[in-house]
Amino acid sequence: xxxxxxxxxxxxxxxxxxxxxxxxxxxxxxxxxxxxxxxxxxxxxxxxxxxxxxxxxxxxxxxxxxxxxxxxxxxxxxxxxxxxxxxxxxxxxxxxxxxxxxxxxxxxxxxxxxxxxxxxxxxxxxxxxxxxxxxxxxxxxxxxxxxxxxxxxxxxxxxxxxxxxxxxxxxxxxxxxxxxxxxxxxxxxxxxxxxxxxxxxxxxxxxxxxxxxxxxxxxxxxx
Amino acid sequence: xxxxxxxxxxxxxxxxxxxxxxxxxxxxxxxxxxxxxxxxxxxxxxxxxxxxxxxxxxxxxxxxxxxxxxxxxxxxxxxxxxxxxxxxxxxxxxxxxxxxxxxxxxxxxxxxxxxxxxxxxxxxxxxxxxxxxxxxxxxxxxxxxxxxxxxxxxxxxxxxxxxxxxxxxxxxxxxxxxxxxxxxxxxxxxxxxxxxxxxxxxxxxxxxxxxxxxxxxxxxxxx
DNA sequence: ACCTGAACACCGTTCAAGT
DNA sequence: ACCTGAACACCGTTCAAGT
Numbered sequence: 445x446x447x448x449x450x451x452x453x454x455x456x457x458x459x460x461x462x463x464x465x466x467x468x469x470x471x472x473x474x475x476x477x478x479x480x481x482x483x484x485x486x487x488x489x490x491x492x493x494x495x496x497x498x499x500x501x502x503x504x505x506x507x508x509x510x511x512x513x514x515x516x517x518x519x520x521x522x523x524x525x526x527x528x529x530x531x532x533x534x535x536x537x538x539x540x541x542x543x544x545x546x547x548x549x550x551x552x553x554x555x556x557x558x559x560x561x562x563x564x565x566x567x568x569x570x571x572x573x574x575x576x577x578x579x580x581x582x583x584x585x586x587x588x589x590x591x592x593x594x595x596x597x598x599x600x601x602x603x604x605x606x607x608x609x610x611x612x613x614x615x616x617x618x619x620x621x622x623x624x625x626x627x628x629x630x631x632x633x634x635x636x637x638x639x640x641x642x643x644x645x646x647x648x649x650x651x652x653x654x655x656x657x658x659x660x661x662x663x664x665x666x667x
Numbered sequence: 668x669x670x671x672x673x674x675x676x677x678x679x680x681x682x683x684x685x686x687x688x689x690x691x692x693x694x695x696x697x698x699x700x701x702x703x704x705x706x707x708x709x710x711x712x713x714x715x716x717x718x719x720x721x722x723x724x725x726x727x728x729x730x731x732x733x734x735x736x737x738x739x740x741x742x743x744x745x746x747x748x749x750x751x752x753x754x755x756x757x758x759x760x761x762x763x764x765x766x767x768x769x770x771x772x773x774x775x776x777x778x779x780x781x782x783x784x785x786x787x788x789x790x791x792x793x794x795x796x797x798x799x800x801x802x803x804x805x806x807x808x809x810x811x812x813x814x815x816x817x818x819x820x821x822x823x824x825x826x827x828x829x830x831x832x833x834x835x836x837x838x839x840x841x842x843x844x845x846x847x848x849x850x851x852x853x854x855x856x857x858x859x860x861x862x863x864x865x866x867x868x869x870x871x872x873x874x875x876x877x878x879x880x881x882x883x884x885x886x887x888x889x890x
Numbered sequence: 891a892c893c894t895g896a897a898c899a900c901c902g903t904t905c906a907a908g909t
Numbered sequence: 910a911c912c913t914g915a916a917c918a919c920c921g922t923t924c925a926a927g928t
Contacts, residue, residue, distance in 0.1 A: 482902065492913040494904075503902065554777055554822030557830065563851070563859055570858035584865045587858075589878035593812065596819030599777030607780065628786070635793035635810075636786055642807045655812035662885030705921065715894040717923075726921065
């Protein structure tokens, strides 16, 4: 799966939660969810598997820490915009791109709710709702709609990444999926047949943004 | 959900995929994701663990089949409405309620995309978009926004169910979460602090519907 | 054709023992 | 205080052997 080249020097470095999380992210990025085991992690860090437990409670905490890391990085990189719609779009895109680069984050985000990563996203999105002129009474609903939409896309993207064969490029993959949809009974699945024609040509990122804009348009009506 | 009374006679019944899936659902409902093992399943069916593999390829297929079952049942129960908005709300609520009753389905839906369960939801939601007067060009985006929102909520609900201690009731749990949010730096997490005041009192189902309505309002603007 | 259940490979986690 | 690595309990999956 990954190249087995051992780290060169500094294996005498002290272990730390940061180093462990960093190594975990590398393993997740190159090998996916399944590749992250305490044995693989220990091997990469040139230590015993038990040593990791001195710094990290268990696998759940490790995955949460890795997820928080990626999201925190993504949110920091987002450039501030003047107009609140633009700011919300930018934050949403930041999350989208982070998950695109690290698909395993998508699966993780909808596993642990109310945690640091989710809070950062919530704050990033929510803080601009006031500026949009959303009345207090509707803030909660608008926030929830945006964040849940983002999480839904995140989860689907992660699942897609897990499903699509490595070698196959996107369009070929989507064409295959569309072909399978066309084999469904057209009487029962008329709409899915319509989707099938649009599927191969579509751009995930653009469609993601279109959804954000749709929700923003809805939010504009309660203003 | 289900009563834990052991099936009485007929354990001499032939094994079948239906019986296996049915037993799997019972285990998932009463014990959650973690409780479903091939050993537990074999014990409940009074057979060897290997026997299950004669009818089901692997655990993924089993989980997918169980998920499809629940969603198919939910979609069948939805009463048809005249007005397309009402129909979409009804379908969305059908999915929401099904996941509320079987939280593990929420986690599963965002794991396997483009499968039977997802297709049923897509068709159910999408088929009414035309009736709403959505132009063809926007159909894809509107469908995607609605379905991704539903999946996002599904995932969060599943995660919440996993997190909330059994004994604790909802309000107490949400109050605890809100209290934790209030400990965050108010300068960095001003919006989250605002959320905290609303969290304990809110109704998941109502909020879910509010999100659907928000997206429908957005969809109305592209009509 | 279908079922049984031991065996295999692998995992997260623990812990006595080391430094 | 921190690390080592064998050991434990448990899992999905396989498969020779049965009916």
